[in-house]
Structure formats: C-alpha cells, structure tokens
Amino acid sequence: MHAMELALQGYNDPQPHLLARVREHLAECQDDAAVCLVCLETIASAEAVWYCRGGCYVMTHLGCAQSWARQQLDAADAKTIHSLGQIERDPGQAPPTWACPKCRHEYAASAIPRDYSCFCGKVAEPAADPWLLAHSCGGTCGRPLPGCGHPCALLCHPGPCPPCPRMLLASCHCGAASEQRRCHSAAFACGAVCGRQRGCGHACSQPCHAGPCPPCTASSILPCRCGAQVFKNVQCWERGTRSCSKTCGKPLGCGAHTCALVCHAGPCPACPLAGRQTCPCGKTAGRAGAGCGEEVPPCGATCGKSLPCGQHTCEERCHAGPCPSACRAWVDGTCACGKTSRRTRCGEEVRCDRRCAAMRACGRHACRRRCCSGDCPPCEEVCGRRLRCGSHRCAAPCHAGPCRPCQMRVPLTCACGHSAHTVPCGAQRAAAPPACRQPCAVPAPCRHAGGDPAQRAQHACHYGPCPPCPLPCGTRLPCGHLCASEACHDAAPTAVAEYAAPRPPPAGGAAAASGSADRSVDRSGPVSAAAEATERAVRDGQAMTPCPPCMHPVAAPCLGGHEVRQLPCSASGPYACGAPCDKPLACGRHACALACHAGPCTPCTRRCGVARGACAHACPLACHPDACPVCVELVQQACHCGKSTLSIACAQLTGQESRPDRDLRSCGAVCLRTLPLCPHLCREPCHGGPCPGSGTCQELVTVRCACKATKQRMPCVEARALLARSGREPRVEDGVALRLLPCSAACRAKPGPARPEAAAAKGPAPPDEASGIPAAAGGPAAPKPRTGLLQRAAGEGGAVDDGKKIGHRVARPAGPSHPPAPSARELRLRQQRQRVLVRAGLLVAVVLLVVGLALCLTRLLAGADAWARRAWGQPGAA
Numbered sequence: 009m010h011a012m013e014l015a016l017q018g019y020n021d022p023q024p025h026l027l028a029r030v031r032e033h034l035a036e037c038q039d040d041a042a043v044c045l046v047c048l049e050t051i052a053s054a055e056a057v058w059y060c061r062g063g064c065y066v067m068t069h070l071g072c073a074q075s076w077a078r079q080q081l082d083a084a085d086a087k088t089i090h091s092l093g094q095i096e097r098d099p100g101q102a103p104p105t106w107a108c109p110k111c112r113h114e115y116a117a118s119a120i121p122r123d124y125s126c127f128c129g130k131v132a133e134p135a136a137d138p139w140l141l142a143h144s145c146g147g148t149c150g151r152p153l154p155g156c157g158h159p160c161a162l163l164c165h166p167g168p169c170p171p172c173p174r175m176l177l178a179s180c181h182c183g184a185a186s187e188q189r190r191c192h193s194a195a196f197a198c199g200a201v202c203g204r205q206r207g208c209g210h211a212c213s214q215p216c217h218a219g220p221c222p223p224c225t226a227s228s229i230l231p232c233r234c235g236a237q238v239f240k241n242v243q244c245w246e247r248g249t250r251s252c253s254k255t256c257g258k259p260l261g262c263g264a265h266t267c268a269l270v271c272h273a274g275p276c277p278a279c280p281l282a283g284r285q286t287c288p289c290g291k292t293a294g295r296a297g298a299g300c301g302e303e304v305p306p307c308g309a310t311c312g313k314s315l316p317c318g319q320h321t322c323e324e325r326c327h328a329g330p331c332p333s334a335c336r337a338w339v340d341g342t343c344a345c346g347k348t349s350r351r352t353r354c355g356e357e358v359r360c361d362r363r364c365a366a367m368r369a370c371g372r373h374a375c376r377r378r379c380c381s382g383d384c385p386p387c388e389e390v391c392g393r394r395l396r397c398g399s400h401r402c403a404a405p406c407h408a409g410p411c412r413p414c415q416m417r418v419p420l421t422c423a424c425g426h427s428a429h430t431v432p433c434g435a436q437r438a439a440a441p442p443a444c445r446q447p448c449a450v451p452a453p454c455r456h457a458g459g460d461p462a463q464r465a466q467h468a469c470h471y472g473p474c475p476p477c478p479l480p481c482g483t484r485l486p487c488g489h490l491c492a493s494e495a496c497h498d499a500a501p502t503a504v505a506e507y508a509a510p511r512p513p514p515a516g517g518a519a520a521a522s523g524s525a526d527r528s529v530d531r532s533g534p535v536s537a538a539a540e541a542t543e544r545a546v547r548d549g550q551a552m553t554p555c556p557p558c559m560h561p562v563a564a565p566c567l568g569g570h571e572v573r574q575l576p577c578s579a580s581g582p583y584a585c586g587a588p589c590d591k592p593l594a595c596g597r598h599a600c601a602l603a604c605h606a607g608p609c610t611p612c613t614r615r616c617g618v619a620r621g622a623c624a625h626a627c628p629l630a631c632h633p634d635a636c637p638v639c640v641e642l643v644q645q646a647c648h649c650g651k652s653t654l655s656i657a658c659a660q661l662t663g664q665e666s667r668p669d670r671d672l673r674s675c676g677a678v679c680l681r682t683l684p685l686c687p688h689l690c691r692e693p694c695h696g697g698p699c700p701g702s703g704t705c706q707e708l709v710t711v712r713c714a715c716k717a718t719k720q721r722m723p724c725v726e727a728r729a730l731l732a733r734s735g736r737e738p739r740v741e742d743g744v745a746l747r748l749l750p751c752s753a754a755c756r757a758k759p760g761p762a763r764p765e766a767a768a769a770k771g772p773a774p775p776d777e778a779s780g781i782p783a784a785a786g787g788p789a790a791p792k793p794r795t796g797l798l799q800r801a802a803g804e805g806g807a808v809d810d811g812k813k814i815g816h817r818v819a820r821p822a823g824p825s826h827p828p829a830p831s832a833r834e835l836r837l838r839q840q841r842q843r844v845l846v847r848a849g850l851l852v853a854v855v856l857l858v859v860g861l862a863l864c865l866t867r868l869l870a871g872a873d874a875w876a877r878r879a880w881g882q883p884g885a886a
Contacts, residue, residue, distance in 0.1 A: 030169075030170050033167030034165060035427070035442060041442065043435040045413045046073070053136050056070040056133075057124065065167045066109070070124050074120060080106040081104050081120075082409070083407075083408045088104075103117060110415065126144055126145035127164045144163065144164040144165065148161065151169055153169055155172070156174075172190065173192070174190065174191040176190075181219075182198065185200070195218060197216040197217060197218070202214050202216055202217060208226075210224045223244075226243065232250050232252040233273040234252065252271045255268060260276055260277075261282075264300055265300065285304045287307040288327055288328045289313065306328065308325055310322075310323060311323070315332075316335070335353070337353070338351055341356065345379045345382070359379040363376050368385075370407050373387050387406035388406075390405065391411060393411055396413060396434060397434025399434065399512035414434060418513060421441065424535040425535070427446070433512050439509075445468055449469070449539055452474075453501055454477045454552075455481075456479050470504065471506055472504060473500065474500060476500055477498070480495065481495075489560045491556070492556075493555065497556065504534050505538070557578030560577040566584060567583065571585050586604060588603065589603070593611070593612040595631045615630060616632060625639050625658055640657055640659065643656050648679075648696045649680065673696065674693065678692070681699055683705055684699075686707070686724045686728065706723045706725065707723065708721045709724050711749055712745060712748075713747060713752070716747075718749050718752055718755060719749070727740055
C-alpha cells in the first residue's frame, strides 16, 4: 500500500481528480471502508466482490451483484410479457441486458457475475492476505492504459488506472519543439507562433495549439457566390459564404431561359423545360422535336395522380400545379383502440372517448389515455419510492423492478480535513471516519510545548480530547525541590469535537452531480476550532497551572517540643502535635491541659479539686493557695424509719461540722416500724436503733378457746406471756388465731357433732402448728398462720397496720393465697405469641379470600365462555 502511494506521488497529473479517485479506492480497500452500493453493508477483506469495469469501478458483494442483475432481467421479461403478450422474445428483438447499479453501464444477460477475481483479473478467488491490499493478487496490474495502450505498472489495484508515467520524446502541437515528457502529458504547447498554412494561403498567427487552426480572420475583398457583387473588409474565412440575395439570371444551357435560383455558387442547373413535354397529368405527350419553349395544354381527362394518403387518386380534370393535399373520399374508419367504427373522410382520425385500463410497464399505474392503440407509453409519474439509503426517494420515472441505488455520496473527513473519502448515501451512519496519519494540529498548551519536539509525545489526527502530556513536570519550586508530579499537570488542549455522522445530502445537491470527494468535501475540519481555543487559552494565561505543594519529606518539631515528624516540605512549619502541653502552671498544683501550643501557658483557671478528708467531693472553688473550706454539698440520706429522704450537708454528715443538739437522720415523724415480736407499730418519733416498746406493747389482741366459743381481749404483752407459758414462741402474728383460753362449762354443755368429750374419746388433738398447745377437744383445727409478708415487713423495719401502708408495702389481710404476678419477660413473650397468632390468623384469612375469589372468577369465566359458545353456535357449547 505504501509502495502504491509512493508511486502515485511521482505523477504530475494535469487532472488531479483522476489521482484522487485512485487514492480514494485505495483508501477504501485499505481500511475496510468500502461499502456495497446494493446492501449498504461494509465489504470485508475476505468476502467475494464484483466491480464494474464500465467506468465507475464501483465494488459490491458478488451475491448482491448477482441478485441485482437477476432482478433487472426479471423486470425486463415482465415488461416484454406485458407489452407484447408473449413469453419468448422474437429473434429480431434486442436481447435483454442489465445495468450497473451506479453508472448504468449495460451488460449482456450472459455477463451475470459468477466468479470472484482480483482487480486485474489474473487470479481467481484471491486469498485474503494481511500484507496485501484486500481483493488484490499482489502482482502487476498490466491493464492497457487509455490513450497510449501501455500496460499499467502499479500493483493490482481497484479503481481506474492512473495516467501513464512512461518518459518519451514528445513534440509540441505545431512540431517546432521536442522534449522528454511523460506519456500521459506528451501533448504540450511550446508557446511559439503556430505558423501552419491554411487553405486560404495565410499562415496561422495563434500560439502553438492543439487541433486544427482557427478560421482565418484576415481582411479581404471578396465577391458574392454568383459574382454579381463585391464585398470589402470581409474576413478571409467568410470566402464563398456571402450572398447578394438576388436572382442569378445567368442563361441556362437551352439559351432560351435564365437561372431562376437566388445567388448561388457553382454552375447553374439544366433547364427544367428541356426534353419532350406532356400535359400536366402526363397522359398526353407533345409533338416530337418540340423545343423547351413549347407547352402542352391540359388534356381534359381525370388527373389520376396519387394523393398523399396513398390509397386514393385525384379525381379532378387534368390541371397544372399540385393536386389537393386533403383526400375527400369516404371510408369506414376505426378508432385506435378498435372499439368504435364510423364513416369518415379519408385522412381524418377516428377517436373514441374510452380510456385505456391497461397497466403501464411500471405495473403500478393505469394508462388512462383516450382511445389507446395498445402501445401504452412509458409511465410519466415519478417513482417516489424511498430508496435503501432511507433519506431520498427515487426520482426516476415510475418503473418496474428494483429502484436504482441512491447515486449520492456522502463525504467523510478526518478531524483535520486532510484525509477524506466518500461513501454511498445511507452508509455514513455506520461508517467510521478515515484514518489520518497527519500529526494532530492542536498545539500543546503545557510548559513542555517549547522544548525539544523529539521529547514530546506526538499523536496522529483524531476526534475527541487529546491525550495528556506524559512528561513529568520537573519545575524547580521556590523551596528548591523539583515538582514531584509524575505527569504534566497543566491544562489539557481543547478537545476536538466528537465525530458525528454527516447528514445525508439534499436531493439534487452537489454530491449527486459528482462522486468526487474534491468537489463535495469540506476541508475545514473541527481541529481548527480546537486549535484556536487552545491558542486563546495560552494567550490568556489559562493553560499554565501552578505546581502542587511540595511533598518532599523534611524533619519538623512540634510547637511544644514533644516530637519530631517527617512532614511534606509545603507543610513543614511549626505544628501542633495534639498531645497535652503538661507544663506546670504558676499555681503549682496543676499542669497546662491545653493541646500542644506555642508561647506561654495561660493562667490556671481550673477548679481546686483537692479532696477534703473523709469527704468524697472535690473543692469547687477556683484554684487557690490557702486551705479549702468545709464541704457544703447536700447529700441525700434516708431517715431511720425509712419513710423520708433527707438532704444533709456533707460537712455535718462526715463530722467536719458537728451538731450535737439533734439527730441529723431523724425525720421527726412517728416511727411506725413493726415491733420485733408482734405485728403492732412503733409509736415513738423517728429514731435510730431498735424500737424501745418491743417488750411493753399494750395493744389489745383477741384470745379464744379451742372451740372458739370463748374469746377475750388482752394486751399484747400478756398474750405473749401466755404463749411463753404454753411452751411456744412468744410471737403474736396478725391473722393467726390465738387459742390460749381453756374451754368453759358452757362450751362443754353446748350440743354439736364434735363435742369435747367425743374428741377426748378419740384421742388428743395434735398440737397447734403455731403455738404448740394441743387443740381443744372437739374444736376445729387451728388455721395455719401466715407469717411471710408480716415477718418480711417487720424485718425490713416497716410498720404493719391493717389495711394501711407499711413503709413502701401494704400488709394484705388474711385470705386465700394468690398466684405470683408474672415477670416483665414473661409478659413480653406472651405479647409476642399473641401477635404471631394474630398475624397467622390474618394470613390464613387472606389466603382463603384469594382462593375464594379465584374460584369465583374461574366460574364466571367458564360461564361467560359457555354463553359465548351458545350465542355464536360453536361446537362444544354444552
């Protein structure tokens, strides 16, 4: 490919568009940019192709070319059948042909492409070789060049052969000079005067030129054609062309008549009256030997000459002059379509008003002519079908068969506009821009732009942003270090606009009239706009960006001198390490608690915080040098009886400040704690230690006999004494019946199923579980005492009273036992189980509802289907 380009560079073609066509075909095959004009698909290097040898050299897929040829031949056969009403062609009829889809060069029906060969036609089925041009055999072309017949010296190539490059000795147009020139430009003008002799005798005064010499413009005196008049100052080339417009008047050969022609050149014609004469109709001849001056009169017979119609004769008497042009004979005339007949004058056309209903050759429109003879003319409508390109419509007259492919070509250019080629209209949407080997024209705006070009990275012409500069910055910073950026950090060049497929050309535009890229390609690429924007940014100082901060590591101590770190050079100044300062303050008690800082520490503003003996509170005053005052913090402390919470100064509680006149933990209210051996409450004021009235309680309690018939109220201390004498624990509990009294005579005399005597006969009753005294005979068993709640209340120091508050608890009256209250965890688990059960129930209800709705809908659809079948009478309705 490069060898072909070098060979083409040596040509000096006076017609540059020829070489442009060769280069365009080479570029298409090199970059796989060739597009099939029939299917508008890209032609790969390994696909079989066909190319037109009629002058356009268009390349299509071999299969597409075969399909195109068969479609045209089928359309021609259909047209023949439609117009002639016969399937086979007449021997004298022209054979069918098919045309190239681009240049319309006609090929015979036998020339349907069947074989795939290289461009020069020497090798069939050329193998794809990545080192050769696609579809090329790699050998010398050898095709005869037009004009000279020399063989083409290029390698096998697509498109037309370039002009002949051979050197030969060539003469100028006039033959006065000779020089070595290339064969394709052998004809040249030397610039001297031509000097060749013309037919008039004058020499040609024009510069050396090709072809015959122009007419002689020398002034002369020339006669007219008949010589009767002479013209002055007439150009020499007008010799024999001037006429005097007079009758010649020269005597003819008979001597009796003169020439009646207008001024003419050459001899006069013979006398028209010479020879034997006849009457005007030619039936009666004159006498023998009569001269040209003797005329024969009309004979009076019927003229009988054939009229212009060719079917009838003139019926007038023999007459001089021409016969009448219009035949007046009556004939039976038939119209052109053959459906109407009537009597008419000969020569008059018979036409009816019936319109022809036959389809024209296009197969789309009817003839619609009045009284058509059957040879319907070609359709005059515009085809108007949308072409395969999708942007234009067929502008040819309405026709049968496939439309001719769109003849417009769309130019594709690289970003800089140096490389360009054209593709068929419709293929530009999938085609890529041509590859360009020219360097990108967008200047580099970075600081390396003025350096050695060999060190800068050059890149080829492209669309989109330019690659960044790969060179390191290397700028010397004010600190003395070099910029550590591995790549140039200056602004990138302005990006070239992204490639966008060009719009299809308008119908009938310049692209349709010419397939050459030189006439339709805009060479001003988008690189120019990007280059101007980059240069503007350089002029405005927006391209150079400052270097980033220096990151070279240097040793730097902190402000307080606690540590030394390796910091970047740009941040190597004094810094705060974040650790506490810890320098002793002027107070002598505290150290500076500020973070690492520069300069002297601030005066101490912290609290004293010194512990004061047994007190747990620190001194709340500001830092001071003298002794700390007593603690005045209030401490929450419960009173002795536990009913109140007192606020006591810390100094009084810890003994820093004594108050011997009163008990600090006494709230002053009645104690109301439960006495140790009875359920009664202490009535003394709130006090510390055990309650003083535990052995002298005078509260009244009820004491009964064993049968509960006798009862007595006595002080609590006496009841406890009776318990002690009976051998039981001297403890009186609330709700426990005290059966300490002996039964009286009235109790024994009282009738009943359980008398004491019967009980005595059965045996002694078991001792009471609480007092240890045997139960009275016949009396009911003593109830089990309730000791848990009252004992716990008494042990905790709370007072017990029937139905009243005892500290933070309430003593419940005797009665049936209650189950323990559930804990918080059990309540949460119970609630979670309830929520799960509720959700499960809801889910089951929703599922059942959906299933029910589905069943109902199925039944409704089945009923509707059955009704529709019955209504339309279809089988299976039952």
